[in-house]
Amino acid sequence: KSDSTYDYIVVGGGTSGLVVANRLSEQKDTTVLVIEAGGSVYSNPNVTDTLGYGKAFGTDIDWAYETTAQEYAGGFSQIVRAGKALGGTSTINGMAYLRAQAAQIDAWETIGNKGWNWKTLLPYFKKSEKLQDPANYPFLEGSGVAFDPAYHGFTGPLKVGWSSNQLNDGLAQKLNATYQNLDVPVPYNRDANSGDMVGYSLYPKTVDADLNIREDAARAYYYPYQNRTNLHVWLNTHANKIAWKDGNEATANGVEVTLSNGKKTVVKATREVILAAGALKSPVLLELSGVGNPHILSKHGIATKVNLPTVGENLQDQMNNGLKFESKKTYGSDKSADYVAYPSADQLFPNSTALGAELLRKLPAYAAQVASANGNITKARDIYRFFKIQWDLIFKDEIPVAEILLSASGASYSSEYWGSVPFSRGSVHLSSADPTAPAIIDPKYFMLDFDLHSQAQAARFIRDIFKTEPFADMAGAEITPGLSTVAAGADDKAWSTFIYSKYRSNFHPITTAGMLPKELGGVVDTSLKVYGTSNVRVVDASVMPFQVCGHLQSTVYAVAERAADIIKEQS
């Protein structure tokens, strides 16, 4: 093994990495190696169980990255989960298959990524997907699930659909009626994956509806193809850094790895090294390889190969809180309700126009604050451009500004929620030249007050749902936080104590190796190639320039599908 040579080395056998490895190895004369730090979880029940969300947390297949103490949010640190297994985070995630508002992907082009927009990405969403038509599954009768075939793929590797866990007792319909009875109704949306997410929907998941097990990247993109002789996977193998060709040019010729037996070796790549280690690892691997901010690298004795100071900057995540209410009915543990509402600004905020105007005035100060918090590595004028585009998305394009989930279990209803597009930005950087040392992860949660306001307003909105018929009649008292903890009519400050002490990462980190023009702080270009290198790409969630309102995986799969096409075209 140690003296092998491959055309392509993919670092990270996760959600994006397995897509790219699969597609490149479709070319029979092309050899591909996947390096994966974790092992196989093919028969791990914490992975396969479609009702087992959370069971894998804290086990050996969870990287459980820890953030720094979050100074704007009560001083607590947070755990950011990520899968350490073949299949990556798709083996431990919530399986929600929800894309983005079309305008959000179009914003990728607006910021300077020519050719990246909803229209050009939609074929790749479809290419990856194998939608399992609910009409073929009698157990879904009465559940209310629906989709629009125009927006889905039916022959891709990734199974998407609804399993026999789907609740079909009329709750979905009652919740819809409740949304329609709100003072400002949130309309029913038949298919939130159409590019228009606003509304109330029943969303599909990455499940195998026939077997009722999780569908992850390994089941979709690797196991059915594992007999390809040109596709190799090294499990339990840790990538340490990129190995470079001698000379001034930054041309990768391999990857230094630590094998499962503890031995270090360099495996050679004749064409490209493709980073797919996730948004909290790929930028750190770049830094370990000498690509990044020279001030940070030199502190750790790493020679600068490519001066690219924004590696690891622009980190964006969302923050997740939950409210809980008593339910008059008791729900069994064998069913799940996968109901989502995506309100626009007009639907969430009672004073959307005034709020928008106030936020617009604050944007220059926000941009200055972000820039100064990272030592002006990212420039205030560039951050302002992002923020203005984000403002336009919220107040002109009317993208969803919050995600409201509802689940029913035992004698309670729980509603997880988050503001979809926080403005705060942080960073991830290496802490040592030791590739196994934990990175310094600082998302700067709640740095900017709009983020707290959205989070508090979403909580007020959930309280309204539980006060509206027919839901009001089905639910009892509020359990969490409870009116004695956060009073009715509480302002943002009063909500903040609860929000800061109970929030968690929403596990949607992005933009740490952002696809952006170099002069705007980009790390990769529109072919996902790292600036200043001739053959290193990043294909995972790190490259997404803006947060999406759905969850990340569908977009990660689509971007990786497109990355594979780009790589094939260019080699």
Ligand code: FAD
């Ligand atoms: P990953 O899939 O994380 O792949 C990275 C891979 O690289 C991993 O296999 C890792 O082990 C490997 N690796 C890392 N470092 C090294 C190294 N040095 N050497 C070798 N290998 C390495 N999204 C949704 O769409 N729906 C959801 O319901 C949802 N729920 C989520 C719930 C949780 C708990 C989490 C954590 C995330 C959730 N997400 C969800 C987000 C989504 O799953 C991820 O954004 C997406 O899977 C990330 O894909 P990726 O390819 O960027 O990285």
